[in-house]
Amino acid sequence: MDKKTEELDFKLRNATNIDSFFENNATEFDDKSFYKLLNELIKESGKSKFSIATEACISEPFIYNLLKAEKRPTRDTVIKLAFGLKLSVETAERLLKLAGYSELYVRHKRDSILKFALNNGLSLMEADGLLIEYGYSIISD
Template identity: 30%
Template sequence: MADIPEEHLTEELLDRLLSSTSIEQYLDEEPVTTRTLTDYLFERMEAHGLKRADVVRATGINATVVYDVFSGKSRPGRDHAIMLAFGLQCTLRETQRLLRLAGVSELWCKQRRDAIIIWCIRNGFDRIATDDELYRLGEPTLLQTD
């Protein structure tokens, strides 16, 4: 299975950028990429040995929506991006990358609902178990049934 190439933390890269004598120096020395959300989704799917149908089932999102995101026709909102991360069996680090590539805010441990989601990801919960925790603790679930 493919694995995520080891990447420097954003803070390390920012320090290197700010200490560079020119932007060209930084761009020549650092692996600056143009990774797309769809590329990342397929990478994670392959790395975890999943098919799109597996991802659809695990997310609870309408299949058409998932296929549109995978094809690049649409971008997921934040909750759908989090649900996709659960469907792709992402780690916390992978989830944060997925959220960044989706153009939505990352999970933030100072926000109650996000803290619950982070804890659930870290402890191996799936999307359904995470929704149960969110509901139990009085927070909006990822899959809205209204």
């Protein structure tokens, strides 16, 4: 995926044939599901599901249900998983998008705090501390 979303959107708006649009931009599509990407990220992390569940303040059975696509996570649950997996902001935002949620938006202070915490390798508990300090609801709830 080398093209910016805006560039791809421009090409789509000017396309006269959807098949040729797909063909000419075949490498630009992200057809993974949230569940597939989550499975890959867990495997790549080398961590146990128990460890991820503990660090993300999520029950281990809930993670198993997510991996089997039996549950749909909330936006905060996806963010908690990002902390549990120690994801980069970019990967966390990709996971959010695939789950059907908005990226961390820098113009929202709560999202800015979470983005800062992920960028700086803070734990979920440390992120909660910042959220409390600035009067926002914690994420580990």
